[in-house]
Amino acid sequence: xxxxxxxxxxxxxxxxxxxxxxxLPPALNDxxxxxxxxxxxxxxxxxxxxxxxxxxxxxxQQRVVFGTVLFGRMQAGEGADRAMGLFINTLPLRLELDGxxxxxxxxxxxxxxxxxxxxxxxxxxxxRCSGVPAGTPLFSALLNYRHNxxxxxxxxxxxxxxxxxxxxRTNYPLTLSVEDFGQSLGLTAQSVPSLEPxxxxxYMQQALHSLADALEATPEIPVQxxxxxxxxxxxxxxxxxxxxxxxxxxxxxxxxxFEAQVERTPEAPALVFEDQTFSYAQLNAQANRLAHQLIxxxxxxxxxxxxxxxxSPAMVVGLLAILKAGGAYVPLxxxxxxERLVHILADAAPAIVLADAAGRAALGDAALAECTVLxxxxxxxxxxxxxxxVELTARHLAYVIYTSGSTGTPKGVMVExxxxxxxxxxxxxxxxxxxxxxxxxxHSFAFDFSVWELWGALRYGGKLVIVPHSIARSADAFYQLxxxxxxxxxxxxxxxxxxxxxxxxxxxxxxxxxYVILGGEALEPTSLQxxxxxxxxxxxxxxxxxxxxxxxxxxxxxxxRQQDSEQAGSPVxxxxxxxxxxxxxxxGQPVPLGAVGELSIGGAGxxxxxxxxxxxxxxxxxxxxxSDDAGARLYKTGDLARYLPDGNLEFVGRNDxxxxxxxxxxxxxxxxxxxxxxxxxxxxxxxxxxxxSAKRLVAYVQAEADAHLASTLRAQVAASLPEYMVPxxxxxxxxxxxxxxxxxxxxxxxxxxxxxxxxxxxEAPQGELETTLATIWAELLGVExxxxxxxxxxxxxxxxxxxxxxxxxxRRGLSVSVRLLFEAPTLSALAQxxxxxxxxxxxxxxxxxxxxxxxxxMLPLIExxxxxxxxxxxxxxxxxxxxxxIYALSPLQDGLLFHHLLASDGDPYLxxxxxxxxxxxxxxx
Numbered sequence: 001x002x003x004x005x006x007x008x009x010x011x012x013x014x015x016x017x018x019x020x021x022x023x024l025p026p027a028l029n030d031x032x033x034x035x036x037x038x039x040x041x042x043x044x045x046x047x048x049x050x051x052x053x054x055x056x057x058x059x060x061q062q063r064v065v066f067g068t069v070l071f072g073r074m075q076a077g078e079g080a081d082r083a084m085g086l087f088i089n090t091l092p093l094r095l096e097l098d099g100x101x102x103x104x105x106x107x108x109x110x111x112x113x114x115x116x117x118x119x120x121x122x123x124x125x126x127x128r129c130s131g132v133p134a135g136t137p138l139f140s141a142l143l144n145y146r147h148n149x150x151x152x153x154x155x156x157x158x159x160x161x162x163x164x165x166x167x168x169r170t171n172y173p174l175t176l177s178v179e180d181f182g183q184s185l186g187l188t189a190q191s192v193p194s195l196e197p198x199x200x201x202x203y204m205q206q207a208l209h210s211l212a213d214a215l216e217a218t219p220e221i222p223v224q225x226x227x228x229x230x231x232x233x234x235x236x237x238x239x240x241x242x243x244x245x246x247x248x249x250x251x252x253x254x255x256x257x258f259e260a261q262v263e264r265t266p267e268a269p270a271l272v273f274e275d276q277t278f279s280y281a282q283l284n285a286q287a288n289r290l291a292h293q294l295i296x297x298x299x300x301x302x303x304x305x306x307x308x309x310x311x312s313p314a315m316v317v318g319l320l321a322i323l324k325a326g327g328a329y330v331p332l333x334x335x336x337x338x339e340r341l342v343h344i345l346a347d348a349a350p351a352i353v354l355a356d357a358a359g360r361a362a363l364g365d366a367a368l369a370e371c372t373v374l375x376x377x378x379x380x381x382x383x384x385x386x387x388x389x390v391e392l393t394a395r396h397l398a399y400v401i402y403t404s405g406s407t408g409t410p411k412g413v414m415v416e417x418x419x420x421x422x423x424x425x426x427x428x429x430x431x432x433x434x435x436x437x438x439x440x441x442x443h444s445f446a447f448d449f450s451v452w453e454l455w456g457a458l459r460y461g462g463k464l465v466i467v468p469h470s471i472a473r474s475a476d477a478f479y480q481l482x483x484x485x486x487x488x489x490x491x492x493x494x495x496x497x498x499x500x501x502x503x504x505x506x507x508x509x510x511x512x513x514x515y516v517i518l519g520g521e522a523l524e525p526t527s528l529q530x531x532x533x534x535x536x537x538x539x540x541x542x543x544x545x546x547x548x549x550x551x552x553x554x555x556x557x558x559x560x561r562q563q564d565s566e567q568a569g570s571p572v573x574x575x576x577x578x579x580x581x582x583x584x585x586x587x588g589q590p591v592p593l594g595a596v597g598e599l600s601i602g603g604a605g606x607x608x609x610x611x612x613x614x615x616x617x618x619x620x621x622x623x624x625x626x627s628d629d630a631g632a633r634l635y636k637t638g639d640l641a642r643y644l645p646d647g648n649l650e651f652v653g654r655n656d657x658x659x660x661x662x663x664x665x666x667x668x669x670x671x672x673x674x675x676x677x678x679x680x681x682x683x684x685x686x687x688x689x690x691x692x693s694a695k696r697l698v699a700y701v702q703a704e705a706d707a708h709l710a711s712t713l714r715a716q717v718a719a720s721l722p723e724y725m726v727p728x729x730x731x732x733x734x735x736x737x738x739x740x741x742x743x744x745x746x747x748x749x750x751x752x753x754x755x756x757x758x759x760x761x762x763e764a765p766q767g768e769l770e771t772t773l774a775t776i777w778a779e780l781l782g783v784e785x786x787x788x789x790x791x792x793x794x795x796x797x798x799x800x801x802x803x804x805x806x807x808x809x810x811r812r813g814l815s816v817s818v819r820l821l822f823e824a825p826t827l828s829a830l831a832q833x834x835x836x837x838x839x840x841x842x843x844x845x846x847x848x849x850x851x852x853x854x855x856x857x858m859l860p861l862i863e864x865x866x867x868x869x870x871x872x873x874x875x876x877x878x879x880x881x882x883x884x885x886i887y888a889l890s891p892l893q894d895g896l897l898f899h900h901l902l903a904s905d906g907d908p909y910l911x912x913x914x915x916x917x918x919x920x921x922x923x924x925x
Contacts, residue, residue, distance in 0.1 A: 308359030328397035435461030728796030
């Protein structure tokens with residue numbers, strides 16, 4: 001269905017619809033009539049084509065369907081023109097806007113003529129023939145082209161009858177009536193409150209104007225090139241909301257800002273890791289010694305230097321040293337699979353690699369054979385003065401960070417110093433970061449969120465706390481670190497913050513916390529309701545920032561309010577001042593206000609491009625057609641958004657298959673390529689299912705039947721790709737389900753069953769603890785059964801589900817940390833660990849089958865006198881022999897009982913529904 005502006009509800013009564021009317025300029029009316037006469041088509045055909053153009057721009061579709069009102073008397077037989085009654089009918093009209101202007105005019109005329117033959121067909125029949133499910137509307141927009149003998153201002157009625165008022169109502173959310181008065185044309189638009197009807201009239205008038213111009217001068221141009229936006233709205237979207245702001249420094253390098261801070265506060269703490277603390281002067285000196293060594297080895301501007309180091313002070317020293325030497329760092333996280341790291345190393349081809357012991361082990365000797373390898377843990381005895389690289393400018397590269405690639409290989413995004421520096425300068429008026437702030441380096445330094453964390457702290461003289469890998473995986477431990485270190489600026493993906501919220505639900509976060517900056521994936525505002533129930537909306541201030549690596553981390557800024565948590569959309573706010581944002585359709589034209597379009601980003605934050613990928617760079621980094629600046633470019637993000645009436649943006653999703661899970665950008669194509677590399681797999685498709693923290697990857701493969709296929713493929717992917725890219729389930733199919741057009745029907749792919757999970761050979765859980773764990777795992781992971789050798793992560797578990805598991809175990813008196821689950825991921829191993837750590841002993845029930853009398857000492861969960869107990873026993877059929885235990889109702893049960901007793905008519909907890917079927921056949925179906 002075509003749903004312009006996302007309007008889909010066609011069942012309302014029309015009471016909230018507003019209306020606007022305008023007459024078209026006489027000159028435009030005359031031109032349209034002349035073109036219709038010249039081409040031998042009806043004026044109605046031109047109006048239907050123009051309306052189709054409006055709906056196409058408002059829905060993002062090239063093939064549009066909308067309702068058209070038919071007179072009903074053309075095919076009604078002799079005398080129909082004199083018969084009384086309502087003959088009009090509404091039927092769907094489908095138009096394909098893929099040809100030239102003149103060709104689309106003729107095809108529209110033909111479609112309307114063909115539809116007249118069915119003017120008495122019911123809309124229900126059209127719905128059944130369309131293949132569209134019964135609950136889905138065929139269309140949500142309507143065009144009513146009607147002839148009216150009266151002039152636009154003639155409202156004379158019958159003699160003696162006075163017209164007091166008239167109102168036209170429609171159950172459709174968007175309706176346009178074209179009034180043909182013979183010598184003039186009028187437009188009447190009706191729309192729901194979210195869309196002003198005056199705007200609808202303006203779109204239609206502009207579409208008709210563009211159509212008339214094209215028919216006169218360029219009838220062979222593609223119809224999609226016609227303008228629909230009135231000039232005033234076009235200026236608003238392209239210029240007013242993208243007005244140039246002040247310029248920010250473009251001549252300073254990232255490390256030079258750090259060096260300036262060293263001069264201001266040399267003894268202030270710059271870096272904290274576990275029990276180590278480095279002052280700004282100490283950190284600078286360490287980095288300088290290593291930088292001088294890199295310069296001696298030939299590092300110069302735009303030289304790539306890879307760094308593969310665990311989270312530690314040496315990591316920060318290495319990054320600073322690379323920048324100070326004039327080079328650009330390529331971060332390689334040792335926690336990532338070696339195959340991925342080796343591929344990135346080969347693609348970037350750095351001559352020098354900084355690697356500690358973990359980094360060397362992850363990369364392997366073969367990959368490092370052609371490189372000069374330095375260990376940043378041990379810095380050389382060289383001068384600790386700031387090196388001077390005369391030829392270095394802010395237009396040289398600062399880093400290359402690799403993101404997931406659709407072709408099966410990751411791609412390196414090249415970002416310059418100037419683009420990083422302006423990010424902080426442009427956002428500083430909003431935040432006011434200072435030397436009293438404490439930041440966390442929570443994310444992997446191979447994830448671009450770390451750019452914001454790392455250089456944000458050191459740029460403004462704050463303290464940077466490096467979060468150890470084990471603590472980053474445990475929400476409880478991370479919460480403790482936040483409080484101990486007095487963190488004031490916290491950066492989180494929404495998924496990670498959700499886990500943190502759960503861990504501190506009954507505890508207060510540090511009073512010093514000023515900002516929680518959310519980014520990296522789409523935010524579900526409703527997930528923040530629990531937060532706002534216990535926290536002030538400004539202390540700390542939650543901020544949502546949409547961003548993308550190719551536009552230097554962050555793009556927009558939105559301070560969140562409690563009312564946002566009650567909305568369904570994902571608000572991302574307004575652009576960073578030195579960027580431009582356009583929402584464009586598939587043809588590069590701005591979409592109407594409120595319609596969904598692809599986010600295209602321009603301005604000072606746009607990256608240089610992709611390393612060694614000129615064709616992909618040219619495809620995604622395109623010339624900016626709306627800018628007067630020489631060389632201005634746009635980055636086509638592939639993300640979809642809409643403008644809200646106040647100029648703020650709302651994130652909608654992706655226009656391709658790329659997904660974000662737990663903050664990580666993932667190209668399913670990369671996983672598919674890994675799967676198809678296995679000899680058993682003929683073809684593969686990877687989809688993301690679920691929403692929010694429940695989102696997971698499911699792999700569908702064409703392969704021969706194999707009982708161990710899921711386990712085999714999981715091992716294949718895990719050996720090559722990071723943990724967050726490993727599918728939770730592997731579904732084997734003999735062939736793909738196809739659409740009538742022969743394309744893969746993704747909606748017909750089956751949901752994964754228990755066989756799709758990487759089970760081990762089944763062995764039933766043993767003992768009470770394993771049985772309890774198996775039950776919890778099955779509920780949490782949505783699987784039928786869990787064997788004692790199954791792995792929590794192989795069955796689809798991940799770090800966020802691990803937090804939920806810990807909470808459920810605590811309720812049962814079992815103390816365990818997330819780290820232990822990673823160390824003992826199988827059911828039997830975890831049970832053994834828990835058995836050694838169990839610190840709650842459940843007393844045996846004092847009431848046994850042989851008990852003849854119950855006394856207060858047998859009931860530890862409730863305080864009752866002997867008289868109370870005897871009274872209860874008397875009311876239970878069978879007496880003591882039929883009583884297993886006695887305990888108080890929970891508050892919820894108490895409430896249920898109260899409402900049950902209170903209700904005099906019926907029971908509020910029983911819902912009675914009566915259904916009627918018109919035939920036995922329908923009932924059997």
